[in-house]
Amino acid sequence: MVSVRDNIMPMNRTHARRSTMLSRLAAVPLLVAALPAAVALAGSRQADTVMLNGAILVFQGIERNGGAKQPKFAQAVAIADGRIMFIGQTRKAKKYVGPATRVIDLEGRMVMPGIVDGHFHGTRLTDCEMEYEGGTVAQVLAKLQACLDRPDQAAFKGTNVRMAATHIFGEAIMPPGTALTRDDLDRLDTTRPVMVENADGHKFWMNGRAIENARIDEKTPVPPGGQIGRDASGRPNGFFADLDVGDWGQKAPVTEDSLVDVVRRTNADANRMGITSVFVPGGGEDEIARWAKIQDEGKMTLRGNLGLSASFVHGDTDVAELRAKIAALDAYKRYARGLIEVTSVKVYCDGVMEYPAQTGAMLKPYNVNAGTLEGPIWRTGTATGPVPSCSDARQGFVELDKAGWQIHVHAIGDRATREALDDFQAALEQNGARDLRHTITHLEAIDATDVPRFARLGVIASMSLQWARRDAYTVNGTKGYIDDSLYERLFPAAELWRAGGLIAGGSDYPVDPLLPFVQIETAVDHTGEAVPGVFPGALSPREAIPDLLAVIKMHTINSAYQLHQERNLGSIEVGKLADLIVLSQNLFDVPTEKISDTKVLLTMLGGKVVYSSADAGLR
Ligand SMILES: [Zn+2]
Numbered sequence: 085m086v087s088v089r090d091n092i093m094p095m096n097r098t099h100a101r102r103s104t105m106l107s108r109l110a111a112v113p114l115l116v117a118a119l120p121a122a123v124a125l126a127g128s129r130q131a132d133t134v135m136l137n138g139a140i141l142v143f144q145g146i147e148r149n150g151g152a153k154q155p156k157f158a159q160a161v162a163i164a165d166g167r168i169m170f171i172g173q174t175r176k177a178k179k180y181v182g183p184a185t186r187v188i189d190l191e192g193r194m195v196m197p198g199i200v201d202g203h204f205h206g207t208r209l210t211d212c213e214m215e216y217e218g219g220t221v222a223q224v225l226a227k228l229q230a231c232l233d234r235p236d237q238a239a240f241k242g243t244n245v246r247m248a249a250t251h252i253f254g255e256a257i258m259p260p261g262t263a264l265t266r267d268d269l270d271r272l273d274t275t276r277p278v279m280v281e282n283a284d285g286h287k288f289w290m291n292g293r294a295i296e297n298a299r300i301d302e303k304t305p306v307p308p309g310g311q312i313g314r315d316a317s318g319r320p321n322g323f324f325a326d327l328d329v330g331d332w333g334q335k336a337p338v339t340e341d342s343l344v345d346v347v348r349r350t351n352a353d354a355n356r357m358g359i360t361s362v363f364v365p366g367g368g369e370d371e372i373a374r375w376a377k378i379q380d381e382g383k384m385t386l387r388g389n390l391g392l393s394a395s396f397v398h399g400d401t402d403v404a405e406l407r408a409k410i411a412a413l414d415a416y417k418r419y420a421r422g423l424i425e426v427t428s429v430k431v432y433c434d435g436v437m438e439y440p441a442q443t444g445a446m447l448k449p450y451n452v453n454a455g456t457l458e459g460p461i462w463r464t465g466t467a468t469g470p471v472p473s474c475s476d477a478r479q480g481f482v483e484l485d486k487a488g489w490q491i492h493v494h495a496i497g498d499r500a501t502r503e504a505l506d507d508f509q510a511a512l513e514q515n516g517a518r519d520l521r522h523t524i525t526h527l528e529a530i531d532a533t534d535v536p537r538f539a540r541l542g543v544i545a546s547m548s549l550q551w552a553r554r555d556a557y558t559v560n561g562t563k564g565y566i567d568d569s570l571y572e573r574l575f576p577a578a579e580l581w582r583a584g585g586l587i588a589g590g591s592d593y594p595v596d597p598l599l600p601f602v603q604i605e606t607a608v609d610h611t612g613e614a615v616p617g618v619f620p621g622a623l624s625p626r627e628a629i630p631d632l633l634a635v636i637k638m639h640t641i642n643s644a645y646q647l648h649q650e651r652n653l654g655s656i657e658v659g660k661l662a663d664l665i666v667l668s669q670n671l672f673d674v675p676t677e678k679i680s681d682t683k684v685l686l687t688m689l690g691g692k693v694v695y696s697s698a699d700a701g702l703r
Contacts, residue, residue: 129169130182131162132691133662136174138190139670141197142656146645147637148539149584155633155672161195163662166690171658188686194670196636197655198360198663198687199600202546202643203492203525203590206350206364209342211237212249216283216597218256218556218617221268224280232274240276244297246333247278251594254282254289255438255556256617261457263313264289266322277333283595284557286436286443287325290332295320298332309434309470311441325441347374351385355695357598358684360663361387363590363647365492365525366430368393369416376419385694387423387663389647391492392416394429397480406483413489427648428490431481433474434500437528438561444497445473447531450565462564474503478510485511490648491522492546498529498570505537512541523646525590529566530576538585544646545580547638548592550603552577552627553612554619574624577607581629588646589639600639604671605679607635613680632671632679662691 139157160177162170170180181187212231218224228249231237237247257264269278269291277294281287290298302318306327313323354362364371372390396409413429420426435443442450446468455461474481474493484491491508495501504524511522524538525546538545551557552575563571573579580587589607591598602613610628612618622628629635637655644654652661668683687695 129164129180131164131169131180131185133163133186133188133688134160134177134181135163135188135190135195135664135666136160136177138193138195138666140171140195140656141636142171143633143637143641144655144657146586146641146650147634148581148586148642153633157194158656161656161662161664163688163691166662166692168656168658168660168662171656188666190666192670193685194667194672195656195664196667196671197640197653198665198689199358199589199639200361200641200643200647200649200654201354201359201591201593201600201639202363202523202544202588202646203548203592204354204359204362204364205592205594206362207346207353208250208594209338209346210250211247214249214252214280214283216251216253218253218258220258221262221264224252224257224264225268225272228269228278228280229272232272232276232278240336242275244293244334245276245336246294247274247276249278249280251283252280253556253617254280254287255561258616260556260560263321263323266290266292266295266320269322279332284436285595287323287441289322290324290329291322294329294332295322298329300329309443311443313440323440326435326443343370344374344377347371348378348383351378351383352695353598354386355687355689356684357600358665358667358687359386359591359598359600360665360687360689360694361389361644361647361649361653363389363391363428363492363643365391365428365494366393367391372416372419372424372426375424379422379424384423385689387425387647387649387653387689389425389427390419391428391430392426394431394480394484394489394491397431397477397484398474399476401479403479403483406480407487410483410487410489425647428492429484430492430494431474431477433477433493433495433504434470434497437469437496437566438557439565442467442565443469444528445469445471445495445500445503446497446529446566447499447502448567448570451567453564460564468499469497472503473497473500474507478507481507482511482514485518485520485522486515488518488520490520493522493524494526495524496526496528498531498534501527501530502534505534505541505543508541508543509537517542521646521648523588526592527576527580528574529570530573530580532573532579535576535579535585536583538580539583543585544642545577545585545587546590546643546646547575547577547587547607548590548596548603549575549577549607549610549635550591550596550599551575551606552610552623553606554621554623555612556617558623559619572624573627575610576624576627578627578629581634586642586645587638588643589635590643599680601671601682602680604632604635604639605676607638608632608679609676611677632676636671662688664688 311325434445437444641654
């Protein structure tokens with residue numbers, strides 16, 4: 085599927101943040117055997133850092149099979165050369181304190197492994213940040229007008245230069261049932277082409293100038309998997325989904341410096357939220373080169389597994405051609421050093437399920453509402469989303485697997501998931517088990533018969549469980565459009581977990597604001613925060629995972645496993661890298677609905693502090 089993200093413009097310089105000065109971080113050897121503490125590391129060595137009097141969460145091993153266990157805490161941890169050398173009692177940890185040791189008194193605070201984000205795109209440049217909110221059409225227009233009038237944008241006012249607004253919560257346009265249209269956008273005081281992108285990255289709205297520039301009209305055919313909204317006369321009404329609209333206006337120049345700077349901000353933004361490792365799906369050479377540049381400057385403060393795109397696998401059965409394209413990907417591996425790894429490719433199998441986009445690939449057709457919004461009458465429709473979803477990519481999956489690439493698949497609908505699993509099964513049958521840890525991400529709907537296949541095929545379920553809540557997407561845009569029996573199982577995490585599937589947490593930032601403790605809380609209770617566009621109550625409550633320790637492990641050791649780094653990262657164990665975070669509260673001491681209030685006070689990467697909150701009060 086084609087993305088609409090080619091419309092970046094110069095960043096607002098006032099957003100630039102002071103970059104953290106760091107000495108070059110130690111390179112990470114791929115596999116490091118955990119050393120038994122008593123034998124190899126204990127003794128007279130001095131630590132670089134010792135943390136005392138805390139509640140340090142310790143666990144071993146990845147999480148699956150629904151094995152609920154009680155959390156265990158240690159009081160103290162000692163760190164030397166970027167790795168953990170001791171875990172245990174405060175009294176014993178003091179033995180590692182020397183004249184040069186930094187001693188942090190945790191005063192009872194909780195420490196956990198740094199969060200490993202298994203699906204993270206990064207901070208973006210934008211002309212206009214809509215802040216993940218909807219609102220009335222008048223409120224939306226006021227926000228857009230304020231952006232158009234901003235000093236850095238005002239110079240473009242009478243031109244044909246694009247204005248791209250990002251992260252609107254388009255499903256939460258009020259009152260419910262209101263659609264944003266081109267006619268609304270044409271009331272803005274500007275001649276500029278305007279695009280407003282939904283936070284999900286799949287839907288967008290354009291004003292008349294943008295639609296004219298893109299040469300989309302009554303006669304434009306709708307490409308497979310895409311969507312063009314039309315009014316009664318067939319005229320495009322301004323709504324689009326999963327469509328490459330081509331040239332919709334003049335691009336303002338973007339400097340390479342501003343693009344590198346946004347990667348620096350990405351690192352700082354992640355660290356501030358307690359994230360120490362990320363998987364970035366489907367970037368490209370330019371993006372990887374920018375990460376490499378900041379690493380060379382000594383300013384990379386995140387471990388980054390940077391993915392490539394392999395959308396070329398769709399519709400291609402020519403083995404020689406596929407092998408040539410796959411071999412060309414090897415060139416990107418030259419960037420893999422230090423904190424950067426390049427092991428993975430992304431393939432889209434569908435789009436999103438919500439009405440009116442409905443680009444998610446479904447086994448059964450979407451229902452259509454033959455009644456009204458208040459009095460719906462549901463009838464079985466004919467549309468099932470893109471056909472094929474990923475069955476046309478089978479040969480490509482087999483060849484990527486054979487070449488050793490880890491495949492990261494976007495699948496939302498139950499048919500997309502099935503076709504992806506079928507492709508992975510074909511690869512397994514032809515190439516044997518390769519331990520590549522292929523991953524399917526998003527997984528809003530899975531047919532019950534496909535759930536056990538994850539464990540059987542060794543396919544990881546990467547889930548963004550902050551979506552498992554009753555909101556404008558899952559209620560207004562989904563309920564009724566699919567059968568109730570499927571709706572009651574949306575985001576079937578508990579089924580996967582109990583069937584031995586490995587779930588790895590991912591934020592999908594910036595599709596949502598970066599809030600890992602909201603992710604963790606919502607995975608436990610499937611209930612959203614009280615914000616506009618989010619409704620009370622739990623979505624598919626039987627699919628929640630009522631085990632906080634299991635959910636924490638999904639966001640640390642399990643996602644480290646997805647990144648092939650579980651021997652190095654993802655838990656606090658002697659011999660592992662000291663990627664740790666100190667929290668404002670013990671997650672196990674507060675009611676579930678307060679987990680999202682957690683603040684990160686300090687983030688440590690390989691034993692070095694990469695973020696420290698001003699009000700941490702840590703000495
Ligand atoms: Zn994503």
